[in-house]
Amino acid sequence: MVSLSSISAGLQPTNKLYLNDSYLKTAETTLLRYVPETRRSGYFVTTDTIMHPKGGAQPSDTGSIESVNFKAVVKKVLEHSGVVIHYGDIVEGVPREGEKVSMTIAWEWRYRVMRLHTAGHIVDYAVVQILGEDLLSSRAFHGPPESFVEYIGRAGEIDSASLAQISNDVVKASKRVYPVLVSRGELLKTVRGAPNLARLPELETYRVIVIDGVNAIPCGGTHVANTAEVGGILIRGVDKVENGFKVVYDVAD
Numbered sequence: 001m002v003s004l005s006s007i008s009a010g011l012q013p014t015n016k017l018y019l020n021d022s023y024l025k026t027a028e029t030t031l032l033r034y035v036p037e038t039r040r041s042g043y044f045v046t047t048d049t050i051m052h053p054k055g056g057a058q059p060s061d062t063g064s065i066e067s068v069n070f071k072a073v074v075k076k077v078l079e080h081s082g083v084v085i086h087y088g089d090i091v092e093g094v095p096r097e098g099e100k101v102s103m104t105i106a107w108e109w110r111y112r113v114m115r116l117h118t119a120g121h122i123v124d125y126a127v128v129q130i131l132g133e134d135l136l137s138s139r140a141f142h143g144p145p146e147s148f149v150e151y152i153g154r155a156g157e158i159d160s161a162s163l164a165q166i167s168n169d170v171v172k173a174s175k176r177v178y179p180v181l182v183s184r185g186e187l188l189k190t191v192r193g194a195p196n197l198a199r200l201p202e203l204e205t206y207r208v209i210v211i212d213g214v215n216a217i218p219c220g221g222t223h224v225a226n227t228a229e230v231g232g233i234l235i236r237g238v239d240k241v242e243n244g245f246k247v248v249y250d251v252a253d
């Protein structure tokens with residue numbers, strides 16, 4: 001087992017192209033490091049990436065990386081100290097550090113995750129509408145097979161039908177969704193309806209996902225550009241968990 005810290009040692013943070021454009025399906029970049037695990041598998045670090053690593057309540061993307069010398073299937077994407085590490089199988093050839101590579105994302109999966117992540121922010125809005133802004137969410141996951149957000153406290157006051165109604169009104173209103181970068185000083189003025197402000201790490205700059213007229217939540221994830229793309233939000237259940245409740249949701253096809 002190769003450690004992520006040894007793979008990323010001495011490298012600059014990866015340029016995450018998906019932060020500015022979550023719709024990128026391919027990119028040309030440079031292979032900075034290749035660390036073989038076996039003869040047929042290994043870890044790839046590139047200057048730029050379009051693939052979101054596992055973390056931040058979002059699952060890993062998958063896809064492929066190839067050059068004139070090799071072709072690899074990316075099965076898992078991880079992050080260590082800002083360096084994005086793509087793990088996968090070599091299909092043919094041998095990667096060479098420093099060479100130009102092209103990267104392709106498994107788009108169908110990613111687009112579903114984008115719809116689910118934006119839906120998660122809309123569910124947050126719906127829960128805040130019903131219970132008020134002093135809410136704390138404890139855990140979340142925006143991806144298949146089961147997307148959910150957990151909140152602390154007061155499960156009895158919320159029902160699936162009201163959540164579904166409020167959420168789908170936002171979807172149907174075709175609200176614009178976009179990222180903004182704000183300083184720590186501006187953060188409190190920018191953020192609206194975010195349940196977890198007290199727990200945010202101290203950073204110089206925050207990326208905030210704004211849904212026009214709905215909420216603005218610090219987030220490093222990938223989102224659709226308009227709530228209409230979510231399609232529809234299904235509330236699968238509001239379940240009691242320790243300290244609170246869990247809203248399980250999905251997007252309609």
Ligand SMILES: [Zn+2]
Nearest residue numbers: 117219220221
């Ligand atoms: Zn988010």
